[in-house]
Amino acid sequence: MADTDELQEAVIKGDAKAAAAATQAALAAGVTPLSIVTEHLVPAMDEVGRRFECQDYFVPEMLLSARAMKASMEIVRPLLAASGAEPIGRVVIGTVQGDLHDIGKNLVASMLEGGGFEVIDLGVNVEPRRFIEAASSRNAGLVALSALLTVTMPAMKTTIDAFAAAGLREKVKIMVGGAPVTEQYANTIGADGYSESAAGAVALARRLAAA
Amino acid sequence: MRLKLISCEVLFREMCDVCAHAPHPVDVEFLPKGLHDVGSRPMAARIQEAVDRTPRGVYDAILLGYGLCGNGLDGLTARHTRLVAPRAHDCIALLLGSRQRYQAFFEANPGTYYRSTGWLERGKDVQQLSHDAIGVDQSLAELTRKYGEDNGRYLYDALTRYCANYSQLVFIETGLEPDAKFLDEAAAEAAEKGWRFDRLPGDLEWLRRMVEGVWAESEFVIAMPGQRLVASYDTAVYEVKP
Incomplete structure (x- = not known):
């Protein structure tokens, strides 16, 4: 048409x-x-x-x-x-604690929104506690973590561990990304998914939401 | 002992100083600061080329004057000569003299931009790379010319919003500055971005130990021939794998 x-x-x-x-x-x-x-x-x-x-x-x-x-x-x-159509899923997104880079994170947030997700953007330098609170209060099934520095990447693991400690690890799928982040690192820290690009992040979020 | 140093030019003055005082000859090759902006795989490939060009049997070790630099050293392989790299995430740690000092300052001062002589005088020509690909550092006029008034203004807002996330710019003073030019330039940049300005004393002892061949396991990773450096994303920064 x-x-x-x-x-x-x-x-x-x-x-x-x-x-x-x-x-x-x-x-x-x-x-x-x-x-x-x-x-x-x-x-x-x-x-x-x-x-x-x-x-x-x-x-x-x-x-x-x-x-x-x-x-x-x-x-x-x-x-x-x-019309009562539900979003494909709800994603809590943010740049991890200590890291203030947000251009890539904002891009992924926009792409997810365009991909039919409801996006709750917590901004930058987000403490694990805030990811957990937002995911629980907004009943989000997906959490997306961004980091641009190798020095702040360990905060991704800290955040994932905090979900586990709060007894909420099974309730959310956690995806990670950012320039220095790799698939292997994502596996090492127990993330549910990794994407190299913003477009790939949408496809990944769809797969995780459907899983 | 004879050493080869392959270093980022961002550390030019500091490396020249420590090499000048080294107890043995150090041959130095500087690579462009622009490698920082081309992505980790192309950066690692360029450094590997420099490693591979190094003649066999001449040096006791090849020193890498870099931090992990966003994985820019991840996967580097030692061929015939061992590789020695400081266990640093980036060059700011190298300028501050230890990983612990950088980590402590980083955590206590989120939102800090760092400057040094090298960050101010080196590689401005190659910033074009990140300039076009990411769009940062472009003026409103440039953006509106390229993308039209409405979209240009939107991009300018989107791409400069990061400035609000930062609160201070710190100039790392190593004592090698010839005059106040660098300090003034850094202060002017802070004023322009609306950030607080501060100075922090640098410490070149870590770099000095590197060129002197004092390579404690806690400070340096050593990859023997056939081994490669692999980012470990923990306090050790690197591990070594076959």
Whole structure:
């Protein structure tokens, strides 16, 4: 459908205004809110992720696409809620204690939101206790931890251990990421998943939510 | 004893000083500071190339003038000559003289940006790499020119928000500064970003022990020929694997 192709295009190009207009047009043409997300926003962000991986896109382009996707989501979200559609899952996300880097974390948060997740972003320098409180009070099934420094990576383990100590480790799936983080490290500290990229983080979150 | 030092140029003045005072010859090769920004795998590959170029049978050890640097040293392999690296997460620890001192300062002072002579005078030309790929350090004018008024402004906000997470900039003073130029430049940067400014005395003894060949297990990791350095993400920073 021409209108929704325009939506995908607007998201890929990072044009928030065009994305909002195309969303309104698609809704007016009878496209359901849910299929706007699943058939148009998600594939558009997948394409953005693909371009990022082949270094066609860089962080600024990703941020702009995420912004355009959010413009569409803002229109669609109330409609989804009114129709009783539940988000795919709820994710508590934050940069671990001691670490103040947030560009990558913000990108992942945006991508997850576009991927149909409800995202609770705790910001940077987040103590384990705050991850636990947010996950329990908001009944989130997923927790996403970010770190950019090898010196703060151990705080990921501390956080995972704190979930275990609180008796909540079985209630949440914990995913980790950030430039120095590796799959092997994720396994070593008992995380449930690792992604190398923001786009991959969405796919991972979907797998974990479905598990 | 004869040593080869492969070092990041960010430590140029400090390494020149400790090598000048070394009790034996140290041949030095500096690599660009820009490796910090190219990602850990390309960085490790470039350092490995420098290791592999080192002639066989000439040196007692190859010293690595680096911290783990975001995994930039992870996986480096010793060929015919052993590799010696300080057990440091990054060069800030090397400038402060110990991992413990850095860790304590880091924990007591979250939100600190660090500067030193090398961070101020080296590698500005290659910052272009992170500049384009991540978009940081670009002016509002540059961003609006590239992405249009609305998107440019949005990116500027998104990419400068990190400044609010930091509260101070610290200049590490090693005593090698020729005049107040570096201190002034660091203070000006802090003022521009709206951060508090402070200075912290550096300590080059750790680097000195490295070039002197005093390699305590607690401070240095040694990979013998055929072994590789592997990041351990704990207080030891590295382990050695076959």
